[in-house]
Amino acid sequence: MIEATPPGLILIVGSFISVLLPARIRNVFMLLLPIMGIWQLTQLTHGLHVQIELFDQTLTLLRVDKLSLVFGYIFFIAAELSIIYAWHIKDLVQQVAGLAYAGAAIGAVFAGDLVSLFVFWELTAITSVFLIWAVRTDRSLKIGLRYLLIQVGSGVLLLTGALVLRHETNSIAFEHIGIESLGGILIFIAFGIKAAFPLLHNWLQDSYPEATVTGTVFLSAFTTKLAIYALARGYAGTEILIWIGAVMTAFPIFFAVIENNLRRVLTYSLNNQLGFMVVGIGIGTELALNGAASHAFAHILYKALLFMSMGAVLFRTGTINGSELGGLYKSMPWTTGLCIIGAASISGFPLFSGFVTKSMILTAAAEEGYWMAWAVLLFASAGVFHHSGIKIPFFAFFAHDQGHRVREAPINMLVAMGLAAALCIAIGVYPEPLYALLPYPVNYVPYTTAHVVTMLQLLAFAALAFAVLMRTGLYPPELRSTNLDTDWFYRHLAPKLVRSFVQCLSELGDELARWGQMGVGFILGRAFQYHGPGSWLARTWPIGGSALCVLILLGGYLIVYFI
C-alpha cells in the first residue's frame, strides 16, 4: 500500500479534497498532508514501484533511491513550512494551487521515466502560475502569462527531447542522459530554463518577486530545485555545467547590489545559489554531488526563511523597496532576528547551514583542480554575503528609520520562520543527519580550524568592505528604478521590432494600394481618352473614309503578294 502510492499524489489529491472542507478544518488537513508524506518516505524501499503500461511504454511513477529521497524530504518540509506561513490566508485559489504545486514537484522527483517527468514538470508550471495571478492585478496577469509561456515552453522542449531520445536509444527511462545526442541537448535546455541558466534566467527575477506574500515562499522552494535534481540525475559530470554554474554564481550578484526591490534581490541571490549547485553537478564527483544535493537542501530552508521575513515586511508595511524601508528592527524585532539567521546561513557563517554544504562544492572544485571555478565561487561567496547577508537585513531593518511603526509579523509567520531558522542552525551545528541522507557516503569534515578561520576572514573583510563603503558614501544608494536584464529583449526589443514590422507592412500595403489606384486610374484615363465621348475611336466617320481605308489595305496586300 505504502509503495503503491506516489508521494506527490498525497498532496495533489489532498488539494482537491481540501476544496470540499470548511475553512477551519482545511488548514489542519493541509498541515497534516506533508507530515503524512514524510512518514511515507521513511517507509519506502529503494527500487522501482508503481509501473503502468501505456501505449507500449512502461511509465514509472515511483522510483526510490537516495537522490530522489533527499529532494523528497526537503520538498515535504518546504511544503509544511509554506503552509504554516500561509495559515492566515483565506484565499482558496492560493491554498489549492500551493499544495498541488508542491505535490507536482514531489511527483516529478520520484518519476522514473521522462514522460511522467514531463507530466509533473508541466503540472508545476500550471499550478504555480496561480500563486502569481492571485495578486489579481493587470500587472500580475501579464507577469503570470510570461511566466507560464516560458515554463510550458521548457516542458515542450523536454517532451520533444524525450521523443528524440526514445528514437535514438529506444528507452524513455530517466537515467543519466548526457549532451552527446540531440535528444540529450534538448532536455538539457529544458532543464536549463527551469534551473535559470544565464540568459535563460530572467523569468525568475520577473515573476517570483511579483507573486503574493505567501506565494513567493512556495515558489522559491520547488521549480528551480526540481531542475537541480533533474540535472543531477541526467547530467552529472557534464563539464560545461561547471562554467555555466560559475557564470550563474557571479553575474546575478552585480544585479543584486543595485536592485531596490528586496524580494527581487533575494531572487538574484537564489539564482546565484543555484549556480553553486550547478557547478557541483558539473564536477560530478561523489563529494561534489553530495555538495549539490546538501546545498539544495540547506538552500531551500534559508531561502524560504529569507523570503518569509521579507514577505512579513511587505505584509506589514505594504512595500518591499529598500528605498522606502529602514528602522524596522524597532517594530519587528523577531522578524529581524530570524532574517539575520537566514542571512548568516546563506552567507555560510560557521554554525549555520550554508557553511557545511556550500564548502563541499568549493572543496570538490579545488580537489579536481578547477582553480578558476574555485576562485569564482569564492568571489560569489563574498558577494552573496554582501547582498543577502548584509544588504537585505540592513536596508529592511536598520539603515535610516523611515518611520514605519507596524506590528510584529503574525504568529503563524513567526512560527514558520522560527522552524526554518531552527533547521538552519541544526544543520550548521550538527550536519550528520543531513549527510546521512545524501546520495553517497560522506567523508567530508566541515569543521577544521583552517576552514573556520578562512571563512570568517572572507566574511569579516567583506563586511569591512561594506562598512568602509557606507562610511565613505561610495555605496550605491537604494533608488526607485528598473534595471535592464535579459527580459529587455522580450519585453522591449521584441515588441518594438514587431510593432515596426507591422508598421512597415501597413506602410507597404498603403503604398501598394496607392500604386494600384494609380494603375487603375491610368487605364481608365486611357480608355476614356480613346473611347470616351468625342474621342478618336468614338467619332462617326463618313462612308468614303472607310472605302478609302479598305482600298489602301487591298492595295498594300496586292503589292506584298507580287513581291
Add this chain to the structure above:
Amino acid sequence: MTDHEKLDDGAKRWLDRPGSVDIIFWILCLVCGVLFLADAFYVKHPHFEVEYLFGFYALFGFVFSVGLVLSAKELRRFLKRGEDYYD
C-alpha cells in the same frame, strides 16, 4: 491616539545614539585585525599556491567586495531606467 502612536513606544534605542555605529565599526575592525593575524597560528592545507599568501582570504574578501560594489555601481549607468520603463 492613532495606531501609529500606539505602536511607537518612543524609547530611544542604543543604535540611535550618536557614536553607537562608530563603536560597531571599530569592533568590526578589531575582529578583522584578529582574524588577519590568526593566519599565523594554524597549519594550512591549501589546494592552490595562492592560499599560502598571508591573509589571502581576508584580502580576497575585501578587494573583491569593494570591486563588486563599485563595478555594480558603474553598471547602473547602462542598466538603470525609470520605474515604469516597461509600462
